Amino acid sequence: MEEKEKKVRKITHLYYSNPKVRESMIKFGKHREVVPRYFENFGKRPDMIQYSSDIIGLVKKGATSFHASEELWNEPLNLNSELSQEETNKLRKGWDLLIDIDSKYLDISKILTILVLEALEEHGVKNYGVKFSGKKGMHVIVSSKAFPEEFNGVKTKDMFPEWPRAICEYLMQQVRRDFNKRVSEIFGNFGMEKFEIKKEIREALCPNCNRPAKKGILTTLRCPLCKASIQRKDIKATKKRLRCTQENCAGILEIENEGEYFECKECGISNINKQEVSGRYAATFTNFAREERYSSELKEEYSGASFGSSDFVLVAPRHLFRMPYSLHEGTGLASVVLTKEEIESFEPKHADPLKIKIREFMPNNFEGEARRLLSSALEWKKSRDEIEKKTGEKKYKDYEKTEINSDDIKEEMFPAPIKKLLNGLEDGRKRGLFILITFLRALNFSGEYVNKRAREWNEKNKPPLKEGYVKSQIEWHLKQRKKILPPNYSNDGFYRDLGLIEKKPDTKNPIVEVLRKVRKFNYRRF
Ligand SMILES: [Zn+2]
Ligand SMILES: [Zn+2]
Structure with missing residues (x-):
């Protein structure tokens, strides 16, 4: 004993x-x-x-x-x-x-x-x-x-x-x-050592909808000929040779500096203060939404949710x-x-x-x-579901359009963290089950297959989850009309904490990697 x-x-x-x-x-x-x-x-x-x-x-x-x-x-x-x-x-x-x-x-x-x-x-x-x-x-x-x-x-x-x-x-x-504020204060007072944290996890919350804002790169470019200054969001590496936007100027813009910015697209709020920028020098803003509003509240703090x-x-x-x-x-x-x-x-x-x-x-x-x-909770949930339909789900719709056929998917195409999950877990088995079911469902595997695979997996858990729990979870998921995507890799509570991630994945969500492989596979076949 x-x-x-x-x-x-x-x-x-x-x-x-x-x-x-x-x-x-x-x-x-x-x-x-x-x-x-x-x-x-x-x-x-x-x-x-x-x-x-x-x-x-x-x-x-x-x-x-x-x-x-x-x-x-x-x-x-x-x-x-x-x-x-x-x-x-x-x-x-x-x-x-x-x-x-x-x-x-x-x-x-x-x-x-x-x-x-x-x-x-x-x-x-x-x-x-x-x-x-x-x-x-x-x-x-x-x-x-x-x-x-x-x-x-x-x-x-x-x-x-x-x-x-x-x-x-x-x-x-x-x-x-x-919560983020309080957690950030603690870290300020005691330092990170107390919490044995290897990686800082931060987020900036939108002051309007409280969802984490998207982080991007804001590039300031300058024209060497006419000295015009241009700000642009998220320039792709391949598009770095941009022409000056001034009329009759043949200059090629040079990068002056790059910085981070935060933006909530749904609420049209960012922390880019155009007035301040243009106050310093005349600036043009390209690829900005017209209705974008500035908020100083959009700033990064420790993500409380990643610690509890x-x-x-x-x-x-x-x-x-x-x-x-x-x-x-x-x-x-x-x-x-x-x-x-x-x-x-x-x-x-x-x-x-x-x-x-x-x-x-x-x-x-x-x-x-x-x-x-x-x-209040039900009202909030309804409006949040609508936002997700517009954003997260829009991305998912693109996948749906490709009409995923689970027959095209072999388990060797599964991303490394999912393969690791399939070897069974000791801790976090319930979260593991959630990932597994949503992953298989998102790829259109049949209810029968999900049932079979989830149970095979559960046998490998130490100890296995109770049969009743597994069954009720599967039933609940099969009943949902709207498919739930597996959590993104950035959701540490699911992947990092369960020890499923060894090296940083190339994609945001496990199903993206599979879909890429399926497309390649089909391309080769025809
Ligand atoms: Zn928002
Ligand atoms: Zn110019």
């Missing part, structure tokens, strides 16, 4: 024999699926706990921690992965909003949690529960009672995981700017999270409930299982408390 395991096993009996711990777990576990974990492996699903003695029995069998669903069920034991969506909805009583804040660094999780709580308050949600995840993260909960029973004529309870996902995404977007986030992909059917006051196998600490005021000064030693006091995790929400939050 490893040291870690010994350490946890030593305290499990004593810890779970505390009747207050068990009482709070039984109370929280009501209407939930509750599954024990036997240090390494989870118990069979579905399962639930009803009586204090159930916990003692499971601990005697070797259970070290307990995990509960954010979905609330009428009869948790009637759940099974064969149920249709309709049958599952029938069983579902409701869902709590569970925001899973995760980072490799406790300090970053603490910052993000406080920002998320403030965002909740700003939307009228004054009651919430917060707890330490047991390792480096935090869990925030808002009770199902806070949501209206129906919204836009739809039953709220049936909208899992779509609505809680939208809320988590929306909240992350709301706090993104402040609330991963909305994990708001998934039958997702489980560590119960309040469960132990954590990795640390031997308890998942303790905190108040907002305690977060900033919280340290792991405050979660010493033998010293904790039991508190209520479930907030006392009133009906409709989260109505404004829900409506």
Whole structure:
């Protein structure tokens, strides 16, 4: 037995024999699926706990921690992965909003949690529960009672995981700017060493839509003959011999300097201050959009999201999270409930299982408390989907036009990070599954093939994901009318953190490389 395991096993009996711990777990576990974990492996699903003695029995069998669903069920034991969506909805009583804040660094999780709580308050949600995840993260909960029973004529309870996902995404977007600011401050104060960061990850957020702005190169050119100055964005290397734009001048422009600029195309905002430039010398701006506006707020800061986030992909059917006051196998600490005021000064030693006091995790929400939050999130999601349709999807449309035929695609054409993924994972298996499904779907592989390949892959994971989870994820993706592209390589949470990237990929997105190869292949064939 490893040291870690010994350490946890030593305290499990004593810890779970505390009747207050068990009482709070039984109370929280009501209407939930509750599954024990036997240090390494989870118990069979579905399962639930009803009586204090159930916990003692499971601990005697070797259970070290307990995990509960954010979905609330009428009869948790009637759940099974064969149920249709309709049958599952029938069983579902409701869902709590569970925001899973995760980072490799406790300090970053603490910052993000406080920002998320403030965002909740700003939307009228004054009651919430917060707890330490047991390792480096935090869990925030808002009770199902806070949501209206129906919204836009739809039953709220049936909208899992779509609505809680939208809320988590929306909240992350709301706090993104402040999060970057706070993370940048920390780095300013402590330096990067504290965080063992090898590469700086920065982003500039659009002040209008809060999405990361595109970075480009702004080139200032000067005509050696007439001395006219011209500014141009993103000159292609092959087009560097530009003629002077002045009438009757035969000069060839020379590059005077190059600098970075940021721009949000959708909102028409950039950080190029034309007035300042033309104030210094007479300048002409070529290839600029007429309506482009200047904003000094478009500046680079550390990307908070690359150090920690609330991963909305994990708001998934039958997702489980560590119960309040469960132990954590990795640390031997308890998942303790905190108040907002305690977060900033919280340290792991405050979660010493033998010293904790039991508190209520479930907030006392009133009906409709989260109505404004829900409506804002859904409105935001709708408009963001429209923007993505215009931008990201436009690019995707080009791929669609080529009518990808999965018969043309051999696995040897897959990009290196995907091949590496296919060898199986130990950490980040859920994110790995997300990449794999979206990748195969984007390339038009059949549902049957996706099912087969995802399961073969899962066999290679250590340990494999639960069959029910894999199944529900695949089903969800196959149901989506709009295809979801795999995350871009720049999304470190997916590729870098899972150790899939060895050298910088040549393309933005894994499917681009495959499509290039397919085109070449077809070209040669005909
Ligand atoms: Zn914008
Ligand atoms: Zn000239």
